[in-house]
Structure formats: C-alpha cells, structure tokens
Amino acid sequence: MNIAVEHIATDQPPDEAKARDLDYGWQSGNQVQLLENGEAYFPRVFDAMRAAQREILLETFILFEDKVGHELQGILIEAAQRGVKVVVSLDGFGCGELSAAFLAALADAGVMVQMFDPASKTLGIRTNWFRRLHRKIVVVDAEVAFIGGINFSADHLGDFGPEVKQDYSVQVTGPAVADLHHFALAQSGRQVRTRRGWRRRQQRPSPWATDSGEGLVRLIYRDNLQHRDDIEEAYIYALSKAKKRAVIANAYFFPGYRLLREIRNAARRGVQVQLIMQGQPDVLLAKLAARMLYDYLLKDGVVIHEYCQRPLHGKVALVDDDWSTVGSSNLDPLSLALNLEANVLIRDRAFNQQLYDSLETLSKNHCQVIPAKQKPRLWLWRLTVGFLVFHVMRHFPALTGWLPAHKPRLKPFESQAHD
Template identity: 30%
Template sequence: MPGGKSKKTLYTIHNKASLISGGKGYFDRLEQLINTAKQTIHLQTYIYDDDETGNKIAEALMAAAKRGVGVYMLLDGYASQHLSSVFINMLKDAGIHFSFFEPLLRSKNYYFGRRLHYKVVVADAACCLVGGRNISNRYNDMPGTPAWLDWAVYTEGEVATGIQDVCIKRWNNHCGKAERITATAMPVYKVEDECHIRIRVNDWVNRKTEVLQAYMQMFATAQEEMIVMSSYFWPGKKLVSKMADAANRGVHVKLVLASISDVKLAKYAERYMYRWLFKKNIEIYEYNKNVLHGKIAVCDKKWVTIGSYNVNNISARASVELNLDIMNEAFAATTHKQLSDIINTDCALVTSAIYGKEYNFFEQLFQQAAFILLNIIFFVFTFYFRRRRKHAA
C-alpha cells in the first residue's frame, strides 16, 4: 500500500501502537496525554464518576484548560447522569466545554435506548487512547482493590487525526450551536513507524456497522485461530453463523468470558448459549480473577480489534461504539501472548461435562428464561421506528 491512507482499506499506515491492560498503566498514560497537550483535548466516554479517579483526571483537564488548551468533554447522558451540578459547573468554570450525549428519552429521534458507549481521548490530533475503560475507581488500581480486567491501545500518528475528526463530529451533533467547533489545521505529527490502523464506528441508527463487520470479516477469513474476549457475550444470528462456519472449517475458536459479572442477568443469559457453543466445538474460558470488562479479539496472530464493542446485540444495534482495527504482526503477537497467558493462569475451561455437573435442570431453565427476558428488554428499550437516512460519524 502507498504511504498515507489507503482508500480501499481505510487503514492509516504511519502509526505507533502499544497495548495497555492495567488500570494504573492506563490512567498514568491518560494523565500524561492530558498534561502534555498543547492545543486540544477531546474526552468522550460512557461513565465518568466523581470519585478519586474522576477527580484526579478532572484536575488534569482543568489545568490544561487554564493553560489555554481547548478541552471538550462529551459524556453519556444516562450512564453519567449522576454527576452533580457542582461538579459540572466546576469543570465549566475552569474553561472546559462540557456536554451530555442524548438525554435518556428523546422521542423525536425515534428511539429510547441509544447510548454513547465508546471511551476515547485524543490530544492535538497526534496521540490518543481508545479502549473499554470508563473514568471511575472500578477501572483503576486502587489500594487493596485491583482494577477490572480491561484493555486500551495508545496510539501516536495518523490515526489520531481521524479520531479527532470523529470526536468533533460527535460533539457538534450533540451540543448547542454556540458550542459547535470547526476542525482546524493541526501541525502534522510525523511517525516513521509503520502500523496499519483503521477506525471502526458502530452506530446502527446512523447506518454504521463497521465494528460488527470487522468481527464478521475476522471469522470469515480466519485460518487458524480466533481468540475473543467479551464482557457481555450475546451475539446476533449473523455473527453466530460466521462463528459456526469458522469452527466447522477447523479454526480454533476460543471465547474468554466472565465468571464474575457486574450484570448477573446478562451472565445467566450468556450461559444459556454455552450448549450451542459446545456443539460447534468452540472453547469457552471463564475469567475468574476479577470482573471482566474487556472487549478485544485477535485473529491468526495478525489482526486485532480493540475498543468499546461487546460481542452482543446491544453494541451492534443500540449503542454508539468505537474500535480500532490494528493489522500488525508484532502488536498482534503481543496481544495474543497476553490473552493466552490470561487463559492459562486466570481462567477455567468450561466443557459440556463440567457445565452439566455445575448447573442442574432448573438452573438451565432459569438461564433460558434470562435469555428470553434479555431479548424482550432489548426489544423494548431499543425499538426504532426507522433508521436515519443519513449518517454522521
């Protein structure tokens, strides 16, 4: 491929990428990104808590705003609605531009359940963090309490310009006219390294299903192995079919799922699917060291997708999600090793025999009921009269 960006693949080429798994490592890098920003910071996330972690990041953001950096915060209007007016006014008084994405009910937009689920921070169109961590103590390593298992990727280079464009468009779509901003030319941040990265957005209402299509493509093209980690696993029929096809042609499919879940109904429903997965010779590993919140997959040690997207119908059709696809063998090898180490040391293999001993007839019946109930809840809270004719990134 030629230098710059390939129109065919949408991959940017000149980038650096590093994988971050720990809570402290993530928030240390986030503070560094904020503290070194010179012109702009965009932070868009699902959950922002007014706790030790949230306050520390807020202090860094306010300091950046006071030194003249344009700071823009867009938080989900449901998951972050608990923030007090005192906290929000403190941010605004420091010069931070603040807005919520979609109040809980917006009937004129034809839906009830759409949420801003992605977790993105980009500075100066030069460096960014994309992953699954919210801004909260739960996602940080606190004294005596390790962070939930999650992932992020820190990148420098061309892809950061695209991430900033996505953030500006999202901001302009969900703030008042007076707060709208225009992308300005930024100094080109040159990276000599080559690491192919593309931005994938899922926003079903606006006819974007790029992350779902990436997973479909992964399963369709995998030749040897697929490892998928998902905190809430509940795939739709099309992806289920691709998974089955991959397993049938001999691809070694490994799913790393939660043993300890913060959403118990979802876990019961997820386990209902295990019997089908066993029949397709798909391996199931339950992570039992802590709460699993990560969303990441690696295909044939060559291709990684990482971000906010869970392999379920909510991410596919109800939430706004953002992942990065990284096509780089060194990065994929690192990711594969870390996932394999977790499988080997912190997970329990669930087989059909183990499942049958662990859950009796009535427990399996309850799992089925949970699966049915989850589908009903999904239908009620994500009912769309129609998808929009035009889409916005």
C-alpha cells in the same frame, strides 16, 4: 450560578454528505500500544493531557467523582486555564450521578462540557437506559489518541478491591490519529473539514486490509443511521478469514445468529477458536445470557473460558497472527443495536502477539474451562430463545420513537450549580 451543559445527539450527522465523510479507511505507518487496566492507561493518558498545547477531546461513558475522576478534573481545569481547548462529552446515563459542583468547576475554567441524553430521575428511577454514548476516546493535539473500554473511574485500578475490572485500551500515534480526531470533532458537534479521498459508503473499505503490513489501523463505529452494523460486520468478516486461531474476550456476550454462526464455522474448519467470558460478572444477567449459547458453540469445538479472578470488562479480539480489534463495543444487543460505539481494527503482528500473550495469561492462570457435554441438552431451545431476545432488542428502538433510532436535535440546557 448557572452552567450550560449541551445536550448532544451524536447519532445524527447534520446531512447525508457528512455521514459519508465519516467512512474511514485503513491508515498505515501507525504505532499502537496495548494498555491493560487503569495502571497502564491512566498514567499514559493523563501525561498526554498534561502536555497538551492546543486541544483535548474526550468522550467517556462513565466518569465518577472518585480519585480518578478528581485527578482528571484537575488536569482538564489546568489545561483549559493555560489556553488549551477542552471538550468533554459525557453520557447522561453513565455520568448521571455527577454533581453540579463537579461540572461547574470544569465549566468555570473554560472546559466545554456536553452531556448525551441527560435525564432526571422519575420517581427515583433512571429513565435513559437505552440511549448510551458508550465510546471511550481521548485525542490530544490531534497527535495522540486513546481508544478502548476503560472509563474514568477507580474501579479500573487494582487497589479498588475484588470488584476491580479487567480491561484494555490502546494508544495510537501516526496517520490514524487524524481519523480519530476528525471523528471526535464531528461527534462533539464541532466544525470539521472534509478530507479529500475519504470513501463513500458504497466504497467502504473491507474490515480486512488488503495489505498485511505492520501498523495498519482503521477506525470503525456504530450509530443509529448509516453505520448500524459496522462493528458486527468487522467481526464476521475477520472470522470468515481465520485460518489458524481466533480469540474473543468480551464482557457481555450475546451476539446475533450471524456472528454465532461464523464463530462456529471457524471452529468447524479447524481454526482454534477461544472465547473468554465473564465468570465473575458485575451484571449476573450477562453471565446467564452468555451461558444460553454455550452448548451451541461447544459442540463444534469452540473452547470457552470463564474469567473468574474479577469482573471482565474487556472488548477485544484477535484473528490469526496480525488482525486485532480493541474498543468500547460489547457483543450484546445494547452494543450491537443501540449504543454509540467505536473500535479500532489493527493489522500488526507485534500488537497481535502482545494481545494474545495477555489473553493467554488470563485463560491459563485465571479462568475455568467450560466442559463440552457429550449430549448437549436443550441447545436448540436456548439458541431459539437467544435469537428471539436479540432481535427483539435489535428492532426495539425502531419500534419505539423515543429510543436512539429517533432523530434528536442539538440543544443546550441549563443546570443549577452550587454557589
């Protein structure tokens, strides 16, 4: 039996006009709820899918054939069989181990399965390391959306064991769901209508809303075309506005110099700046890279915590009393210069406080504080090495024509499934 799995190129809108149409402004009147770890996320998103009447759009970096993956598969099959349009977009690296039988069961039920940059192993080695659809987005009936860092895998549940991940997502209802829906449709290659009033790039709204009302939400994302730096710029701009506090919890922390400088400058002018990093990393290199930057930040008053209870997978931040961001983007070269990512910016005091309380619990109960050295050693050398490594990674795709900076085309391919 043959199943068709589309190869999607979500970093290439078909024309410049469409790229401009994907600039999103602030939307007011939304309800945003923080979902911490799989225990909160999976029941909420699965219930929404079970109640779907028209459409389910799903993007994820990782989908495993474990208890979470099989439950998701069953829900999507049941939805498709009752007439719901279901589009599932998967990353070819993160979902590269899915069996043909697993995909065939979805396709046979009418689920449209798409794979971003699929590649078979060469001499037993995966070769698609640097092309990643890293977003985690679900939109149901254009009425409720979920976005964050949680993949569809059992390692986000507490009973997984010591390697269970600490992570965050949000549920959004209200006017901003229309933007998330439009974005998910456009990135999956589906036909979308252009909404009047969306601003062009030269009029792109500020990462800091002019109003400080409740329920303000804005979708931001990065691709390898006109939105390469949007998420990074949002962090930089928000930190430049910080007056009281800033908390960043990020799994893979190795940002460029401009963002590092803004973190340091905020601390210098009296902002209480706190970073929560991995102390028990799932990738040892991530911890080593982050520690190269510690001296540079500590000497100016930044407080650094390492979360040691389990691997930290979150990508969240807050500034002062009402600005927050949750999404898929780490603060490392892969996310800031290569991956396809998406975050939401949120201006809402209640949500900000909820996120702050969660992160404060982590920092007080499950983290170790990194002491500031009176005479930091080799901090300039570490910063220089970090700067060079980051910018080599940042420009690597432009220097090599086969990485995400190229312009791949939408084309289907055939995969053999079991009978």
